Amino acid sequence: MATTSLPRFGIWALVHGSRAALQDPDEPYDASWARNKALVLEAEQLGYDSVLVAQHTINPHDASLDQLEAWTASAALAALTSRIEIIAAIKPYLYHPVVLAKMAQQIEHISGGRFAINLVNAWNRPELERAGIGFPEHDERYAYGREWIAVVDALLRGETLNHQGDHFRIDDYALRPADPFRARPRxxxxxxxxxxxxxxxxxxxxxFINGQPYDDVARLIGDVSARTRRAGQAPLRFGLSAFVIARPTQAEADAHLAHLFALAELDKPLRERQKANIDPNVVMIQTFAQSARVGSNGGTAAGLVGDYDTVAQRIAEFHRAGIELFMLQFQPFEADMRVFAQEVAPRVRRLLAD
Incomplete structure (x- = not known):
């Protein structure tokens, strides 16, 4: 599936600190609001198109560490920025769909039509169990999520909703004011x-596809592109998560990757403890186990490690296969985010303009 428009580039907010290794002397652990605000404001100035604010109520690596709250932070970012798209992740069990739809509608108004929801169905067991919410089995979580998002979708479209489902009973409910910018947030x-x-x-x-090799991504795009959409829906678009290491030479990129692998070894005891909290039926976890990588959500498995031209060429190849938005991670984050904007993004645009 080819796409013709230029790709968009986004960043992951540092909601729970560094993405590759938590014990990095060049990037001390910092998940604060102050850092994330500065990061997103700079990303907007550098030309990035989106920011993804992942949702956790407690830190998924170590419950004693700081954790940025996604929805209050997203509302604040909506007021502080002027162009960048703000994507807030949501785990359906944490919010009733009527309440969440109203929150999303409000942030859409604050942002002037730049807000989006990222629906995820949870993999971190303690976050739900310790709150007394419970952690249903994988497919049951998705059945709940499907009904949940159907309610949110209808309310965000300004519909008056009457819904009787397995999980929710909603009677003659409408949210106002409706979205003046578009049909609803993305x-x-x-x-x-x-x-x-x-x-x-x-x-x-x-x-959103987790970072993985080109052939695997192309197969996933082909599978989902062939599925039936509801009447009136636009064609589905695709995003890819990836950790980028771009340097003047391949040798420098490889050396930094080796450095991050060494740092990540320091986190190994923490990662081992974390495994007990993860649902083993989550396909993301099964995919990650098949490759050595650094970074979250597939990280360097997407292969965006190399000199500037090589990384640009690989991004162009993913884009031609159908990836429209690249949601990127770096470490050290701020420094490498600048390098990517200055050295790699212009190369990608030149390649795709030819």
Missing amino acids: IYVGGESEPARSLVAAHGDVW
């Missing part, structure tokens, strides 16, 4: 299991 969906693919085909605007 809906991104993550997850690669069969229930996730079915959900994104039915309700998503953009499917």
